[in-house]
Amino acid sequence: MTFDNSAAGWWRDAVIYQIYVRSFADADGDGNGDLAGARSRLPYLAELGVDAVWLTPFYASPQADGGYDVADYRAVDPMYGALTDAEDFIADAHRLGLRVLVDIVPNHTSDRHPWFQEALGGSGRDRYHFRPPSPEPPNDWESVFGGPAWTRTPDGSWYLHLFAPEQPDLNWDHPEVRAEFEDILRFWLDRGVDGFRIDVAHGMVKAPGLPDIGHGEQARLIGKQVLPFFDQDPVHDIYRAWRKLLDSYDGDRIGVAEAWAPTPERLALYVRPDELHQAFNFHFVDCPWQPAALRSAIDDSLATTEQVGAPPTWVLGNHDVVRPRTRYGSLARARAAALLSLALPGSAYVYQGEELGLPEVTDLPDAARQDPAFHRATGQDGLRDGCRVPLPWSGDAAPYGFGTGGSWLPQPEGWDGLSVAAQSADAGSTLALYRAALTERRRLHGPLTWREDTPPGVLAFGRGDGFTCIANAGETEAEVPVAPEGRLLLASGPVLADGATIRIPADTCAWWGPAA
Template sequence: MTDAVTHAETGEVREATRWWRDAVIYQVYVRSFADGNGDGIGDLLGVRGRLAYLAGLGVDAVWLTPFYTSPMADFGYDVADYRDVDPVFGTLADARALIEDAHRHGLRIITDVVPNHTSDRHAWFQEALRAGPGAAARDRYVFRPGRGRDGGLPPNDWESVFGGPAWTRLPDGEWYLHLFAAEQPDLNWDHPEVHAEFEAIMRFWLDLGVDGFRVDVAHGMVKAPGLPDIGVSGQTEMLGTAVLPYFDQDGVHEIHRRWRRLLDSYDGERIGVAEAWAPTQERLALYVRPDELHQAFNFHFLKTPWDAVALRAVIDESLAGAALVGAPSTWVLSNHDVKRHVTRYGDGDLGLRRARAAALLMLALPGSAYVYQGEELGLPEVLDLPEEVCQDPQRLRAPGDGRDGCRVPMPWAHAEPPFGFSPPGIADTWLPVPATWGPLTVESQLADPGSTLALYRAALRLRREHPGLGDGGLTWHASPPGTLVFSRGDGFLCTVNTGPAPVALPRPGRLLLGSAPMEEGGVVRLPSDSCAWWEPGDA
């Protein structure tokens, strides 16, 4: 099961087998990437028009967030029809054309699949509502009678990730489970029709040519027998730190095994990527055993502060966990659900320096890496969006908890908002673009050799060309406090300074790339909050 893919920018022909072990995959949040039809909302036509940019950036694949038919209670993660495109994003013909164009540019396409829940507008749930208590149509979801007098209390104490109880009562008296918004009822994965339906959905998109799926809430689906109480409140604080009766249950792994067999039945190394929150690296590694999914997002790395000791610990734990099952580690710094790392690392110039260094660190590590749209521009979180434009349902959990600030439209060109996100003459976008983002546009940064975009392009080119980068091992070297030094084989060395002051190091060899200017000479003064790539030997 091998094929060859030609990268449009380099003309390089690469064998497809095991491509995912060291791929750089670019996340497109479709609503905010590029507006092709002028309605102020990103769409598939807009993505298609920017494929040359992505190929030029040097990534291997593109992950698209959901574009399926949806009432948009959670911006597409509440799916009403998994086999069609929502009119906001285009048509099924647009999806087919995008997949074909991406392949012509040497890019693979990964789409989201959302198996934990559907929209409450999905035909199955609408049938369940009409059918009433005790009907077979309700068995595809998790319906239960309430507790207490007259069944007026929820069936258990589970809490929604978006805040409040994870149960909603219907006028007929029954309650249904929704671990996210009330418009996102959880499916019952003990029901054989649910298994059959999702395998058919995957076949539909695989037959259209997608190269894999990012599995939303891959740690969900299976609930503990009897749906036991947890006994504590504030359960969202436990996500990723404890095994909960509704997340990271062992039964999810048999589902992923079935999907792996399905993926392996197609040519071209089609992959599954787990969005899985697990309390330990060892439990996370279970999702990427040889007969399960190919990758799992490393949220432990994402959540680690900019500190050499903490970073080395999470890198070691990640590599050790992945090695237990022979899988690659998968590194990520930002995505559409978390505050952008420029802001997490301190915001302003400090946050940008650290973010640039973190990007080089991530891209030097063994395994695969994900880049969230706009991080290659050094975009910060937008923290001052007017309340009236914010739409994320997660805002209901607590003030300031919304994810709108990392979903502001991409700035492409020109001097005024929306900076080329929409066609000329269109000023209003679904979220406003800060007027100060002119210097951050793609157009501005392509003209600046010192820009963050130039750094990413150079790093991705070197990563593609250098034999020491990508999949493989890592060797740590002794270094001063606050720094990290490691090699990849004999021909590559990475140095990182997470501290507030420059650090002197013997010059390791020829400088390949740095996140900040390096002083020349026999001794290198590694600037504060910086990372540099070296080729060992004489300078």
């Protein structure tokens, strides 16, 4: 199967699967996932029923922050293969009908990047945020990973890094920076990628004068208020230029913003018609499994994206977030949340392992952890490794078919029952649920219309001709009226349909639709 490369708007209702390359599949047996391994598993993704794949960074990098510290944006890190492996992955994905998005990291480079090495020597410093020697850091900004956002160079100067010291922030007021990244985008577009997930899309532009914030624990404010180093209005000028570049290529190439904004309204600014195509909906990720909170998050997301003509995105997790099964407190809730999100209009993202119902690995030994925030006193919780443990594919012991040489993060005992092979043989598995949901989802159409005739704790909405999604986020079983001429399409747990009603347990979601 191949896709129609001229089809417009494919991304408006696409299901996009995130591959964390180092943890997906290992072809060469070194314990690290790689592009060849990911390529070998593309048929699995085609069978799962997704429309596109997003690859986390595979560029040349010292790996100070999982590849988000890039030393060369046009080269593949030897850990992951060679440039030909990336090209072969794209070609094979396209033959299977899958589009490919790659990560782009424009807020910062690696400190090993040639530009920064040159800056350490004293030239080209205006490509970054350098400040002259002084007894104290230039301002009170804090790194997201904890500690000051400034590090002193051997000559006493300071440079800005909103993340790790190995990730110096670029100065996007410099024309060379803007030109370089447009050229990087063209490099990958010319090799067939269908779009980019933009890391820290709310960054890049800093407030003039780099003013103090005035208090600490600044990482806790991200996504809650506008900060002088994030979500500054001039960042949108960059995306207007990038949109023109993307539109100059055929095949509907897209840009997706990883943008933390304090309100849905500010997030919607990133997806205006002349800017990016999608922005991750972190307000939905952060939403607890509570009916009022879920409905509010859905309503706010639909309303704000509709104002700018963009589709909403629904995200339950990614490589920085505690896995849904653990975050919600049970597999039942994670399965219900999956059906709820996949029934909503717009585009959905699936992080590798969600379709297996994997839990967060919370007991990794400290010596195994590689998250740079783990060893810092403040900032992020430093426990992102727990959602990055390599996938179980088959077998009854680690590395569960991930590769032949172990895995870079240890996999727990007892994951044999969660493997792709085990779940493929179980009609009641979470993998089977996802496969069925992604097949059924292709028949969904039309806007969302809430039903108001439901008992407390239950969310129900219709779409199209006779489809109803019913999610019981309450604490007790509920009885919900349904169209008697319909049928149960899918459910995340056991439900009982009796004439014109359906009895749905707590923490369960069901799809009801027209009779075949």
